[in-house]
Amino acid sequence: MNGKKSGKLGDKQVGVLLVLPGLAAFVAIILYPFVDAVLMSFTNKSMLSADYQWIGVENYSKVLNDPYLIKTLITTGLFVLGATLLPYILGMIWAIVLNESFSCSELLRGVTLINWIIPGTAIGFLWSWIFNGQYGILNNILESLGILETGIPWLGQTNTALLCVIIARTWQMLPWYMAFLLSGLQSISHEQIEAAYLDGANNWKNFWYVILPGMSQTATLVFVLGLIGNLQHFDLPWTMAQGGPARATTTLSIEVYKTAFKNWNMGKAATVGTIWAVLLAAFSTIYLRLNRDEKG
Amino acid sequence: MFKKTVAFRIFFWVSLILLGCFVFLPMLWMVNTALKPIDKTYTSYFFIGELTLDNIIHIVTDAKIMNYLKNSLIVSFGSSLMTTIVCALSGYSFSKFRYYGRKFVMGLFMMSQAFPQAILLLAIYGLMKKMGLLGSYWALLVSYTVFTLPVGTWTLKSYFDQIPDSLIESAKIDGAGNLRIMMRIIFPLAVPGMVTIAIYGFVWSWNDLLYSMTLVTDTSKRTLASGLVMTFLGEASTNWGYMMSASIVAAVPVTVIFVFLQRYFIQGLTAGAVKG
Numbered sequence: 001m002n003g004k005k006s007g008k009l010g011d012k013q014v015g016v017l018l019v020l021p022g023l024a025a026f027v028a029i030i031l032y033p034f035v036d037a038v039l040m041s042f043t044n045k046s047m048l049s050a051d052y053q054w055i056g057v058e059n060y061s062k063v064l065n066d067p068y069l070i071k072t073l074i075t076t077g078l079f080v081l082g083a084t085l086l087p088y089i090l091g092m093i094w095a096i097v098l099n100e101s102f103s104c105s106e107l108l109r110g111v112t113l114i115n116w117i118i119p120g121t122a123i124g125f126l127w128s129w130i131f132n133g134q135y136g137i138l139n140n141i142l143e144s145l146g147i148l149e150t151g152i153p154w155l156g157q158t159n160t161a162l163l164c165v166i167i168a169r170t171w172q173m174l175p176w177y178m179a180f181l182l183s184g185l186q187s188i189s190h191e192q193i194e195a196a197y198l199d200g201a202n203n204w205k206n207f208w209y210v211i212l213p214g215m216s217q218t219a220t221l222v223f224v225l226g227l228i229g230n231l232q233h234f235d236l237p238w239t240m241a242q243g244g245p246a247r248a249t250t251t252l253s254i255e256v257y258k259t260a261f262k263n264w265n266m267g268k269a270a271t272v273g274t275i276w277a278v279l280l281a282a283f284s285t286i287y288l289r290l291n292r293d294e295k296g
Numbered sequence: 297m298f299k300k301t302v303a304f305r306i307f308f309w310v311s312l313i314l315l316g317c318f319v320f321l322p323m324l325w326m327v328n329t330a331l332k333p334i335d336k337t338y339t340s341y342f343f344i345g346e347l348t349l350d351n352i353i354h355i356v357t358d359a360k361i362m363n364y365l366k367n368s369l370i371v372s373f374g375s376s377l378m379t380t381i382v383c384a385l386s387g388y389s390f391s392k393f394r395y396y397g398r399k400f401v402m403g404l405f406m407m408s409q410a411f412p413q414a415i416l417l418l419a420i421y422g423l424m425k426k427m428g429l430l431g432s433y434w435a436l437l438v439s440y441t442v443f444t445l446p447v448g449t450w451t452l453k454s455y456f457d458q459i460p461d462s463l464i465e466s467a468k469i470d471g472a473g474n475l476r477i478m479m480r481i482i483f484p485l486a487v488p489g490m491v492t493i494a495i496y497g498f499v500w501s502w503n504d505l506l507y508s509m510t511l512v513t514d515t516s517k518r519t520l521a522s523g524l525v526m527t528f529l530g531e532a533s534t535n536w537g538y539m540m541s542a543s544i545v546a547a548v549p550v551t552v553i554f555v556f557l558q559r560y561f562i563q564g565l566t567a568g569a570v571k572g
Contacts, residue, residue, distance in 0.1 A: 014474050015393025019401060022386035022445055029442035030408045033419030040418060090315060097311050099297060110558055112319055114547075117554045119503040121521045122543035125528070126326045129536050135338040137325060171322060174315075185297065193297060203298045211297070232413055234506045239525055253414040253506070260418050261510055273415030280410065 034277075040270035047264035059271035068247065069272075073279075076231070076251040078162060083169040083233070084226040090170065091177025098178065099185050109182070116175040124239025127168035131155050131240075155241050158248040165237050165249050172236070173226070180222040184215030224287070231280065252276045330540040337537045351541040361542060363516060364523030369549070371433050371508075371519055372501040375440040379448055379497030380490050382441055387452030388482060392464065409446045417510055424511055435511040436519070440501045448493040455489035456482065491560045495553060502550050520546050 009017070041059055045052040063069055094112070098105050115123075130138050133153030142148040154160045188211055196210045212219065234253045237243060243250035243258060250258070252272065260269035298304050329337060331347040339345075355361055390402055424435040459482060467477050483490065502521070509522040518526065524546060528539050554561060 009474070011393055012395040015389045015395045015398070018385045018389035018393070019398075022382050022405065022449065023401060025382065025438060025442045026404060026408060026445065028423075029420060029439055030411055030416060031404075033416040033423065034411055036419035036422070037415045090318075093311050094315050094319070096298070097308060097315065100308065108316075110555075113558075113561075114551055114554065115319060115323065117499060117550050118547035119505075119521050119543075119550070121503075121505055121524050122326075122547050125524075125539050125543045126322055129329065129540065130322060130325065132536075135536075137340060140340050171318065174319065188297075190297075197299065203301060203304050206298070228410060234414065235503075238505065239529070242529070253412065256412075256414040256418070257506065257510075260421075266418055266422075270415070270418050273412060273418065276412055277415060280412065284410065 037270045038274050038277075040266055041274045043267050045266040045270075047260075047266060052267070055267070059267050060275075063268065063271045063275065069275075071247060072250055072252060072255050072272075075162060075247070075249065079166060079169075079233070079237070079249075079251050080227055080230040082163075082166040083173070083230045084223065086166060087170040087173040088177050088223060088226060091174045092181050094174060094178045095182040095185055099182060109178075112175045112178060114175075116172060120172065120235030121239055123168060123172050124236050127164065127171070127236075128155060128240050131164045156245055158246050161241050161245055161248040165240055168236050168240060169230070169233065173229075177222060177226065180218060181215070184218035184222075185211065187218070188214040326540045326543060329536055330544055332537060334535070334537050337535075351537040352544065354538060355541040355545050361520075361523065361527070361545070364518050364520040365545065367433070367517055367523075368502055368520040371436050371440075372498045374433065375437045375444075375501040376494045376497035378437060378441045379444045380494045383445060383448030383452050383493050384483060384486070384490060386445070386449045388456050388478065390449065391453045391456035392461070392482075405446050405449055408442065413443070413506065417507065421510060430511060431514040431517060433512075433517065436501070436504075436508060439507050439511065440497065440504065444493070444497045444500050448496065451493060451496075452486060452489050455486040459485050488560055491557060495557055495561055498553065499550050 042054055042056060043052045044055050044058075098109050098112075130136055131154035133139065133151055133156055136151070136154070138154065139148065139151035143151065152160065154164050192210055192214065193206060196206050201209065232253060233251070234257065237249040237251055237254050238257075241249045243254040256269050256273050256276070259265050259272060324342075328343055330351050331343075331349070332339070332341075333346055333348050333350065336346060386405070390398065420435070420439060421430075424430050429435045463481060464477055467481055472480070501519075504519075505521045505525065508519040509525065512518055512522070515526075524542050528534065528542070
């Protein structure tokens with residue numbers, strides 16, 4: 001194809017041409033790296049030396065026999081569930097509240113979203129300060145209310161650190177869930193709701209049997225997107241606790257990052273990553289199957 | 297939507313007050329800490345008391361942090377532009393052209409959201425190192441463009457879908473070429489969608505930590521998110537007044553963009569995902 005003829009390209013060629021930049025970037029940043037990472041998991045590649053050998057499944061037997069793997073999976077599971085359910089429920093309540101038209105409901109909708117738009121780094125810093133064991137405002141309030149006698153190092157002890165990260169993540173994501181769920185609420189027709197009330201439904205029944213089913217598509221989609229986002233999440237556990245204390249906030253993405261870029265063990269990191277991807281694929285398949293069974 | 301029963305009123309007011317405090321007070325506390333003089337950081341007064349701009353001034357006159365800010369602006373504007381162009385081209389292709397493999401490529405783009413980014417990073421790091429791009433912004437620009445591809449392409453496709461084919465047909469009859477149709481008819485009609493994606497791309501790049509921490513090894517090229525983590529997390533004694541001020545400096549640009557272009561943002565955010 002030379003330049004003169006390009007004006008006469010058929011529609012099919014133009015269509016393909018237009019998608020090429022996106023496709024090329026996709027291959028370079030998603031497809032190739034993914035295949036490369038899976039291959040890497042069968043090597044002893046390290047950032048510290050240039051050459052590496054194939055070592056078969058040695059990484060896998062090491063990682064699968066590592067007692068920390070189960071711990072990391074449980075931490076990830078707890079984080080993903082907690083950091084999805086909590087902002088989802090609160091976001092739903094917030095959407096219901098802001099859906100009532102009162103004098104500054106419009107303004108509040110906008111201002112709420114600022115929490116979500118600002119960098120995770122800033123949010124991590126802010127909540128580290130709030131949860132600070134010595135001078136944090138949370139301890140300060142609890143002490144002055146007489147609930148605590150001495151401050152608790154919230155981020156410094158293993159049984160509260162993950163909860164702190166989940167709360168910070170809730171604060172960050174609540175507006176996002178609110179925005180989606182609010183648009184879901186607003187898509188429901190008033191006639192339907194009026195009809196339900198005429199049939200004698202109360203608010204509670206109306207919510208469960210008319211409103212929620214009416215917005216089920218949005219409600220499900222937001223939940224699944226939330227789960228996927230949290231499974232990937234890195235910023236808050238890292239800025240607030242760097243995966244610590246004693247691995248209490250080490251989720252899969254923290255574990256892969258640390259293994260690769262703090263310990264420079266690329267092979268092992270790739271192995272953890274591949275196991276993660278396999279689990280993710282398994283869950284997605286189960287989800288899709290369940291979804292299909294329900295509809296079919 | 298709900299009957300204004302006593303129970304609902306109680307639910308409404310309790311939720312409004314409790315969630316309102318949870319949503320808004322932490323941010324005010326951040327501003328409050330930033331505005332307190334250094335020796336008052338550990339006191340708990342809330343705005344009523346001595347306030348100063350010293351901490352903020354300290355941060356905005358810090359050459360290192362201002363350099364991070366500049367880098368963040370370059371990377372975010374760059375990837376915002378790249379994202380908009382690439383997504384507009386792919387979205388237009390998916391919407392108005394029919395060719396073999398189209399559905400398959402659409403599926404690939406959509407799937408890319410589910411690949412764990414931390415894993416991809418392992419190989420992207422090696423790739424960029426081999427290509428000698430670790431000291432430049434390119435590694436970040438390309439990565440961010442790809443991660444915003446699924447949402448961006450889908451949102452713009454839904455905008456292009458609303459443009460009637462007859463408009464394109466009649467332009468063709470008038471002798472307009474593909475490029476002309478795209479630049480003069482299609483893209484101008486989808487400006488709201490393009491603005492949405494431009495903001496989306498900007499915010500994504502501005503806020504990313506994982507990739508900017510890893511793919512930029514040259515300190516003078518660091519972006520704000522990773523620069524601040526490197527500056528403050530390693531220190532033995534934390535200066536919370538400076539940290540909160542730096543957080544505000546990092547939050548202001550995206551907040552300003554959001555406030556001015558809010559309408560596009562919420563529209564695009566929900567429309568793109570719900571339809572997709």
